[in-house]
Amino acid sequence: MKAIEASGLYKTYSGFFRRKGGRALDGVDLKVDAGTAFGLIGLNGAGKTTFIKTVLDVVKPDKGSIRILGGRPEDIQTRMRTGYLPERLEMPGAWTPRSFLRSICRFRGVRDFEDQIRFRLSQVGLAPEAGHRIRTFSKGMKRRLGVAAALTGSPELIVLDEPTDGIDPIGRLEVRRILEQEKKRGATIFINSHLLTETERFCDRIGIIHNGRIKREGSMKELCGDVDRWRAAFEKGSDEELIRKQGFEKETDSDDWIFVTSSLEDLNRALDSARAGGALLSGLRPDLKQLDEILAEVAGGEE
Amino acid sequence: MKRISFAAFDLLKEAVARKWIVAVSVLITLMLLTLAFFLRLDVVDGALAASRFFGRDMGSDIRAVDIELKPLFQAAGGLLFYSCLILGAFITADFAPGLLSPGRIEHTLSLPVKRWELLTGMFSGVLILVLLGCMYAAGGFTVILGIKTGYWTSAPVVTGLLAVAAFCAVYGPMLAVAVFFRSSAVSGAAGGLIISLGIMASYRAEMAGMFQPGTGRWIFEILTAPFPRIVKLSTFAMNLDYAVSTDWLELVRLIAGHILFGSAALIVGILGFDKKDF
Numbered sequence: 001m002k003a004i005e006a007s008g009l010y011k012t013y014s015g016f017f018r019r020k021g022g023r024a025l026d027g028v029d030l031k032v033d034a035g036t037a038f039g040l041i042g043l044n045g046a047g048k049t050t051f052i053k054t055v056l057d058v059v060k061p062d063k064g065s066i067r068i069l070g071g072r073p074e075d076i077q078t079r080m081r082t083g084y085l086p087e088r089l090e091m092p093g094a095w096t097p098r099s100f101l102r103s104i105c106r107f108r109g110v111r112d113f114e115d116q117i118r119f120r121l122s123q124v125g126l127a128p129e130a131g132h133r134i135r136t137f138s139k140g141m142k143r144r145l146g147v148a149a150a151l152t153g154s155p156e157l158i159v160l161d162e163p164t165d166g167i168d169p170i171g172r173l174e175v176r177r178i179l180e181q182e183k184k185r186g187a188t189i190f191i192n193s194h195l196l197t198e199t200e201r202f203c204d205r206i207g208i209i210h211n212g213r214i215k216r217e218g219s220m221k222e223l224c225g226d227v228d229r230w231r232a233a234f235e236k237g238s239d240e241e242l243i244r245k246q247g248f249e250k251e252t253d254s255d256d257w258i259f260v261t262s263s264l265e266d267l268n269r270a271l272d273s274a275r276a277g278g279a280l281l282s283g284l285r286p287d288l289k290q291l292d293e294i295l296a297e298v299a300g301g302e303e
Numbered sequence: 304m305k306r307i308s309f310a311a312f313d314l315l316k317e318a319v320a321r322k323w324i325v326a327v328s329v330l331i332t333l334m335l336l337t338l339a340f341f342l343r344l345d346v347v348d349g350a351l352a353a354s355r356f357f358g359r360d361m362g363s364d365i366r367a368v369d370i371e372l373k374p375l376f377q378a379a380g381g382l383l384f385y386s387c388l389i390l391g392a393f394i395t396a397d398f399a400p401g402l403l404s405p406g407r408i409e410h411t412l413s414l415p416v417k418r419w420e421l422l423t424g425m426f427s428g429v430l431i432l433v434l435l436g437c438m439y440a441a442g443g444f445t446v447i448l449g450i451k452t453g454y455w456t457s458a459p460v461v462t463g464l465l466a467v468a469a470f471c472a473v474y475g476p477m478l479a480v481a482v483f484f485r486s487s488a489v490s491g492a493a494g495g496l497i498i499s500l501g502i503m504a505s506y507r508a509e510m511a512g513m514f515q516p517g518t519g520r521w522i523f524e525i526l527t528a529p530f531p532r533i534v535k536l537s538t539f540a541m542n543l544d545y546a547v548s549t550d551w552l553e554l555v556r557l558i559a560g561h562i563l564f565g566s567a568a569l570i571v572g573i574l575g576f577d578k579k580d581f
Contacts (some may be wrong), residue, residue: 055410088405089406103309107309107416159413
């Protein structure tokens, strides 16, 4: 089953009254499998937030169709099964986290909502502040409360727009751990994040959006292509000439050695020869392209 | 219906935390306390033995208490009616823009609630809030005067209800404007404009004479026709107990007109809200 199915989505904002006009979505086609974690990345103004808002019926597309969890985004039953954390979440400052989550529980029809609220607040580390007014919270605390709000009612589809923005590194790890738990529960997680490493680590599949179109989409392995470069590290004191003779090239700005091949046999043969000559291998990893490099490539190719 | 009540409840919950609401509640309470402790009225057998308001001798003969209190009730009715409209418009001007503000509305719209339910909930919440304020003031006034004079009347409470009906006509356009502009200043200005136009519409027959017969007068009459006749409703509200013969049909028409006007504006707001991107 597909959690999100978008086909031929177009959206152009009119430049009317203080709003910057322009085409935000230019024929987006995207399918996200249920039970997976999907990351959408792109430069500022690429159309990430507009796409998310279209998925949730906050923005109406000019053209195209979208289905989430098999239903239409505007259907109440579909929304009951969807949780959302906007990029910029404003909450009623005079309320407490408990009353804010209670309101969400009422709308989502959560029955055992006191248990649910207690669980979600302790999950994001806000249980001690459950009775404090939201206006006294720091940016990170508000963000964590936003995450709790998105997860309240255990929705099947969780859409998070910059979920860890403003959260400290330990908090980020916590959020990732929580999202891992939600994924294990079977929820689909759709993330839009500027933190590429985080997206790379957590998401099963990644989509790159640029100028309102999905330019690339796939798993990290698919996006990075076949491994044809290897990065090896040898202990200091190893015979560099011997290593070089096996086909390794020393990188100028690091102590790493690069071996270019798509054949594992060739790689192992070269390593065996180097080690037989006394070189001590201390590390080996495929020299994959980083997500930011791929993003830059996509954006650069378009310019 | 359930979701409308959730939206209304959330609005009320947020409203009670606002300083202006607290300030108005304190103001009403102070006014009631002033009446309770400082209004000097002595009543004997259903009449005012000594006709004094705030200690001032009225210098009139002994009269029936309802006749004697007529100016007081009329003034209180007028005060209640127009305070409801003006203070109501002022205080509630930032409710809808606040709830529709960026960062807030995106999240609310993602919840299982239809857009029309959300807006109707906001509308109902505001009306309930204004109704509670009016009932507190009117109820308090009735009880204090009732205890002091032995004269019990439901007129202030009915005046309060009529004021809420009038406010319906003011808040509908305010909410519709808030949908399009998300500005409390513009929303408040819309309320002020409706009150002004409503006052003008109440005198449209008299004012029409100021225009030359023909196109000018016709345009004036067409332009002022849709607006609720606020002054007419307030006149009814202030004279409920004293009108020699209340024209009930006219009163019902006026109430229906105000509610219809507010509802029509709400529908315009809903139609705009339904198509709007946030």
